[in-house]
Amino acid sequence: MSSQFQGYQINKTEDGQTCELKQLSDDDLMEGDVTFKVEYSTLNYKDGLALTGSSPVVRKFPLTPGIDSCGTVLASESDRFSVGDKVILNGFGVGEGHSGGFAQKARVKSDWLVKLPDELNSRHAMAIGTAGYTSMLCVMALEKHGITPGHGDILVTGASGGVGSVAVALLSKLGYSVVAVTGRMNEESFLKGLGAAEIRDRAEFADKARPLSKELWAGAIDVAGGNTLANVISQIKYGGAIAACGLADSMSLPTTVAPFILRSITLYGIDSVMAPIALREQAWNRLVKDLDMSLLEDLSFDLDFNDLPQAGEDILAGKIRGRAIIKIPE
Numbered sequence: 001m002s003s004q005f006q007g008y009q010i011n012k013t014e015d016g017q018t019c020e021l022k023q024l025s026d027d028d029l030m031e032g033d034v035t036f037k038v039e040y041s042t043l044n045y046k047d048g049l050a051l052t053g054s055s056p057v058v059r060k061f062p063l064t065p066g067i068d069s070c071g072t073v074l075a076s077e078s079d080r081f082s083v084g085d086k087v088i089l090n091g092f093g094v095g096e097g098h099s100g101g102f103a104q105k106a107r108v109k110s111d112w113l114v115k116l117p118d119e120l121n122s123r124h125a126m127a128i129g130t131a132g133y134t135s136m137l138c139v140m141a142l143e144k145h146g147i148t149p150g151h152g153d154i155l156v157t158g159a160s161g162g163v164g165s166v167a168v169a170l171l172s173k174l175g176y177s178v179v180a181v182t183g184r185m186n187e188e189s190f191l192k193g194l195g196a197a198e199i200r201d202r203a204e205f206a207d208k209a210r211p212l213s214k215e216l217w218a219g220a221i222d223v224a225g226g227n228t229l230a231n232v233i234s235q236i237k238y239g240g241a242i243a244a245c246g247l248a249d250s251m252s253l254p255t256t257v258a259p260f261i262l263r264s265i266t267l268y269g270i271d272s273v274m275a276p277i278a279l280r281e282q283a284w285n286r287l288v289k290d291l292d293m294s295l296l297e298d299l300s301f302d303l304d305f306n307d308l309p310q311a312g313e314d315i316l317a318g319k320i321r322g323r324a325i326i327k328i329p330e
């Protein structure tokens with residue numbers, strides 16, 4: 001591959017930042033022991049913030065955004081990877097402090113890379129992306145807690161979003177009865193198609209929570225935080241658990257210790273960004289086994305590489321449904 005390649009680059013200006021699709025060269029690549037050809041990427045909310053500059057997520061300039069990417073190794077000084085290996089990259093501050101996937105090439109630390117499982121292609125991996133992989137981490141936390149389908153219903157908040165939709169699909173394939181919470185009640189058929197047994201309006205979870213409410217759920221996956229999570233906590237059955245990964249509602253958590261000390265419930269915090277490689281590999285291998293790949297088509301859509309700046313605006317405006325798959329031009 002030539003030392004020249006196409007990629008988006010964010011530069012700092014006096015009154016903010018610019019983001020342009022330009023001709024880059026190997027000199028623009030950042031430090032690392034593996035260089036790979038990016039074949040597919042996807043779009044996350046944080047990428048929207050980086051592309052538009054509406055929040056200072058980019059910490060180093062110039063920088064190529066793109067948290068998620070998947071491609072083929074072009075050069076490696078690492079024992080773990082050889083030329084031709086397929087790799088997945090996400091987290092570790094890529095797309096914020098280190099150049100990422102919105103370019104034809106990337107160079108990163110081998111410690112950040114996961115080998116693409118043989119059964120998965122790059123397109124599927126990016127349809128799953130950080131959101132899907134985070135869902136798997138949440139499911140694994142509930143399993144580790146010992147929650148089985150026999151314990152009762154599992155609640156998933158933000159069910160039509162990236163993390164929530166994959167969580168619904170995974171849990172239902174694993175035999176759990178899933179209750180999906182959404183603000184988009186018109187998405188009922190989409191959510192039932194993913195395997196949700198029941199749909200609840202998120203308005204039911206919006207008011208200030210009581211310390212304890214009726215015990216309803218064996219476990220929950222929460223992407224919302226705020227009153228939503230506080231209400232979920234108050235409704236978890238004795239000994240149950242919640243895997244919390246997001247703040248789509250709020251960063252606050254207006255709850256009390258009552259459900260913890262009177263019902264022995266557990267709140268697991270899930271972080272995908274700094275998750276160790278062994279856990280990541282486990283999660284990606286579980287996704288191969290436990291996610292119905294035919295559902296990925298319903299969960300995703302193709303986004304043209306050239307349309308990324310507009311898509312960055314759209315994701316911040318909540319106009320994007322499902323996972324964007326971006327094929328990086330050859």
Ligand code: NDP
Pocket residue numbers: 045130131134157158159160161162163164181182183184202223224228245246247248249250270271272273
């Ligand atoms: P999306 O934007 O795709 O989905 C979020 C969903 O949350 C929305 O689709 C909506 O679902 C729901 N929602 C939106 N606003 C509210 C609200 N005020 N109250 C309750 N629910 C709301 O985002 P992702 O699924 O990709 O990410 C979800 C969250 O998880 C984000 O906060 C993200 O930052 C975080 N995250 C954290 C990771 C980690 O490592 N911890 C990794 C990935 C994501 P609906 O319309 O169905 O109600």
